[in-house]
Amino acid sequence: MKRLSTCILLLAMAICASGQTLTGKVTDEQQQPLSYANVVFLSLPDSAFVAGAVSGEDGSFSLSAEGGKGVLKVSCIGYTTLYKDCGPGEQLSLQLKADAQLLDEVVVKGDLPKTRLKGSSMITTVAGSVLEKAGTAENLLDRIPGVSAGGGAVSVFGRGAAEVYINGRKVRDSSELDQLAxxxxxxxEVINNPGARYAASVKAVxxxxxxxxxxxxxxFNNRAYAKxxxxxxxxxxFxxxxxxxxxxxxxxxxxxDGHAWSERNVVQDTYLDKLWNQHMHMDEKEHSQNLYTMLSANYTFGNxxxxxxxxxxxxxxRYDSWGTLDSEVLQNGEQDELLRSxxxxxxxxTSHTLNFYYAGxxxxxxxxxxxxxxxxxxxTDGFTDEQVTTPSGTETDRRQVNTFSRADxxxxxxxxxxxxxxxGGELSLGGEYSHNTHGNDYVNPEGLLEDDHSEIREGNASGFVEYGRSFGSVYVQAGVRFEHVAADYYEGDKRVESQSKQYNDWFPSATVVVPAGNVQLALSYASDIVRPSYHMLRGNIVYNNRYTYESGNPLLRPQVAQNLILNAVYDWTQLTLGYVHTKxxxxxxxxxxxxxxxxxxxxTNTNAPAYNHxxxxxSLTPTIGIxxxxLTAAVVKQWYHTDTPWGRLNLDKPLVSLSWENSLKLPGGFLLNADASWSSLGHEENTEVKRQLWSVNAMLYKGFxxxxxxxxxxxxDLFNSTRxxxxxxxxxxxTFYTDAEPNSRSVSLTIRYKFNAAKSKYKGTGAGSSQKNRM
Known part of the structure; x- marks a missing residue:
């Protein structure tokens, strides 16, 4: 915390007195704030550029207006450009009017979700579009081009898991996406190159x-849900x-209060002097109960x-899981023994999270x-009762394994x-410091597995600087982030030198946005990192059966990638291309x-050799009447080499996917969504997909x-087809072959009632995000 205090003091000392500025707020015809509007101050009489700014999430802006009277030009895609005479020191309230377009004798105004490029961001306007009736925020995100959402997880195509923010505050609990209509x-706003402001482990925002x-x-806003x-x-x-x-x-x-189940068949082949085959059938059920509370207070004052x-x-x-694992073991094709676990x-x-913020x-x-x-x-308490019999049914061994683990x-x-x-541009700089401790205790009373009492103490200090500016119609943004990580690994109270590590890494990023006629192009470069989770770094061994154990790897190194991404937007057509080198x-x-x-x-886990993909x-997103x-088509191709029982193989078969989502406005105010998706065979790192997947989903929405x-x-998954x-x-x-029975077919009903429901003004964005994710 001393480093953090020093950093805050030095940065705060850099704040200087205010000069002559223009401040104001941009709204639409319904008095709703307009974010990302371009605000430019031009001098008189030559209309030369003096300063520029972009309105914030609340529509506000502030820019230099030195030199006396001038003209303010305010523009935003989908709205008529506004010009206003003004001068230094004024506070302005500016309202933009929607720009209706006449296309083939059909007036298109607000019904089509508009997507535009802003730096490395792709911004989709939801207000006034059919997306307003998607249901919840999670339903809506799953219908944004390039984004997939479900089960509380949000990912961006080509980049992976994304951090989600609501009005600048990071979403910590997936239920927030459900409670937001x-x-x-x-x-x-979808950002596939978050830049230096975010932790290097954040691949998309x-x-x-x-x-x-x-x-x-x-x-209040109350939601009742049943599936x-x-x-x-x-x-x-509530x-x-x-x-x-x-x-x-x-x-x-x-x-x-929730229930889940899973069923799958697994074949584990081991190639030694003999060929060992283990054919397993797993049938598992889960029951979980959860309680959540949140309380926040916010005060806005002054300017x-x-x-x-x-x-x-x-x-x-409580979170209970139970099931059976039936195994048949063969040597060179002949049945050797049977196992039933x-x-x-x-x-x-129990989890507690506390956040304090100041914004001004x-x-x-x-x-x-x-x-x-x-x-x-x-x-976590675990118990396994394993019985071993010969093919004739004679019991040869019986083993009971008890385990207890605690993670803090x-x-x-x-x-x-x-x-x-x-x-003439925007400069951002800052710093972040976090200190976290992860303790792990694992006990096996029978002594079959070694006990583990370990702890990781880690400090992470980082700083960044980023600058963005427009040069005519070209926008350029560049930044760099430095992260220092020091992790000490302890067994009991003894520090283990070989498993204690320090990292000092630089992560540059850059974006160039260039218009090409009516096409918006954005080319981005970013370096990012995936640090192993504490679960991956654990030292204890988990017992599955007498032929299969699981463990972490305290010697894992972070995964580092270099990314080059091109985004292009033209009307209702969006294209994304990317190249990634992973080490x-x-x-x-x-x-x-x-x-x-x-x-x-x-x-266990290991680090693979470097590869490219x-x-x-x-994506095509037109609107035709109701x-x-x-329609989205995507492909991923890798050049990945791995060791196999048959020698070193090149896994380079591409994975292709198609999705077709449809929204229909029906009479009576009903909205019907009908969606279909399909994906091909192919390779993903050291995994070969052996079966094509397809599914069909439907949703009916009505408001009163x-x-x-x-x-x-x-x-x-209406046809239960995602096997x-x-x-x-x-x-x-x-090798490990898995044939998983789908458990995704379900039907659910959500009823929501709201009264004078006002979203909180809370603006806290949180700190230590990358470390929280690893927990």
Whole structure:
């Protein structure tokens, strides 16, 4: 924390006094804030460029107006450009009018989701489009070109998992995407090159901007959800908000009770002096219960200053999983023995998260400060009863294995970002520091597996600088980030030198945006990193059966990638091309558990040799009357070499996917979504996809009482068709074949009622994001 305090002090000293400025706010015809509007101050009488700015999420802007009276030019895609005479020191309220276009005698105004490039971001306007009726924020994100969302996870094509922000605050709990209705969303910004401002482990960012909140006083939003998939999952969530002037108090209470199941067949082949085949059938069920609470307070004062605090508490009183594992073991094709394992596991988890933030402006500098703290603990009890018999049915051995594990995490982090207009562009700089501790205790009373009492203490200090500016119609942004990571690994109270590491890494990034006629082009370069999760770094061994164990690898190195991405947008057509060079990719492998019995497989993680891959995606999103289709075609091709029992193979077969999403506005205010998707055979790192996948989904949405009461009926994987088959090459001794029964077919109903529902003004963005993700 001393480093953080020093960094904050030095940066704060750089803030200087304000000069002559123009400030104001840009809104649309409904008085909703317009973000990302271009605001340019031109001198008189020559109309020379003086300064420029882009309106923020709340529509506000501030720019230098030195030199006396001039003309302010305000423009935004989809709106008529506004010119206004003004001078230094003025505070302006500017309203833009929508620009209706006459195309083939059909007036298109707001029904088509507009997507435009802004730097390396692709911004989709949701307000006024068919996307407003998608249902929840998660439903909406799954319909944004290049984005897939489901089960609380959000990913961007070609980049992987994305961090999601709502009005600048990072989403920590996937339920937030469910509690946010799509008709309260103004725009979605997809960034596949987040730049130096974000941690180097962040490959993509999705930023959601909501509409301006209605009303003072008390409001609430209640959601009831039920899903059936061979058993019931139910959830009820109550959100409230109280607003008075600049004070804002909001909270959330939620509880869920869920069931899940999985069934799959696995064949593990081991190539030694004999060929060992283990044919396994797994049948598992899960039952979880969760409680969630959140309370936040926010106060806005003065000219754009805001501060607040937010507390989240999550309790999982129980997570039970149980099932059977039946195995048939063969030597050189002849049955050797049969195994039957009956297992059960019970977990309990409690998590606390605290965030404090300040956002404001001092002189010409915008300030964004966040401090975070996190504590959580997880206890897991496991039991396995394994019976071994001969092919004739005679029992030869019986083994019972009990395990207990506890994982504890703590994190303290701070982040400061300063930005201002400088030399006709925007300069951003800042720093972040986090310290976290991960403790792991693992006990096996029978002594079959070694006990583990380990701890990782890690400090992460980083700093960045980024600058962006327009040169005529060309926009350029460049930045660099430095990260210092020092991790100490302890066994008991003894520091283990070989597993303690330090890293000092630089991560440059750059973007160039160039118009080519009516086509917007953005070329981006970025370097990013994937640091191993603490689960991957664990030292304990987990018992599956007598032939298969699992473990972490404390010697794993981070995975580093160099990325080159091209985005192109023309009207309702979007194209993305990418090239990636990956070093030390983290993949699953297998090694012999012991030299005395190499037939026992120890599944673990390792770093693969460097490889390259490319990706391409094309999306078409027109609107034809009441029909809004979206057709997307994508391909990923890699050049990856791996060791197999048959020698070294080149895995380079491309993976192709197609999706066809359709929204239909029906009479009576109903909205019907009908979607289909398909993916091909191919290779992904050391995995070979052995079966084509396809699925069909449908959703019916209807609102009543001016959408205060809404119903959403959804059917997923109607034909139960997503049965997957894959072959994983686990080094020169083993392969792992999986045939998984689909468990995705389900039907769900969501009922939401809201009264004077106002979104919180909370602006905290959080700190230590990359470390939290690893926990």
């Amino acid at each position: 799509s008709d309260n969303i103004k725009s979605v 999705v930023r959601i901007t909501t509409k301006r909140a209605p009303g003072e006083g008390f409001g 059936y998939n061979k058993d019931w999952t139910v959830l009820d969530q 959100n409230f908000n109280y607003r008075s002037g600049g004070f804002d108090l909001s909270g959330m209470l939620a509880a869920s 754009g200053h805001a501060l607040g605090v937010r507390y989240n508490w999550k309790r999982q009183p 009956v297992y059960e596991s019970t977990s309990r988890e 402006q001092v002189g010409k500098w915008n300030i964004d400060f966040n401090a975070d703290a996190l504590w959580n603990g997880n206890d 995490n703590s994190l303290y982090a701070g982040k400061l970002v300063l930005s201002r207009e400088w030399l 030390d990719a983290i993949v699953t492998t297998s090694i012999p558990y012991s030299d005395t019995d190499p037939s026992i497989a120890l599944l 490319t990706f391409a995606s094309l 029909w809004s289709p979206q 009482l001016n959408d205060r009461l809404t119903f959403q009926l959804q059917a997923t 997957s088959r894959s072959l994983v090459y686990l080094g020169s001794l083993r």
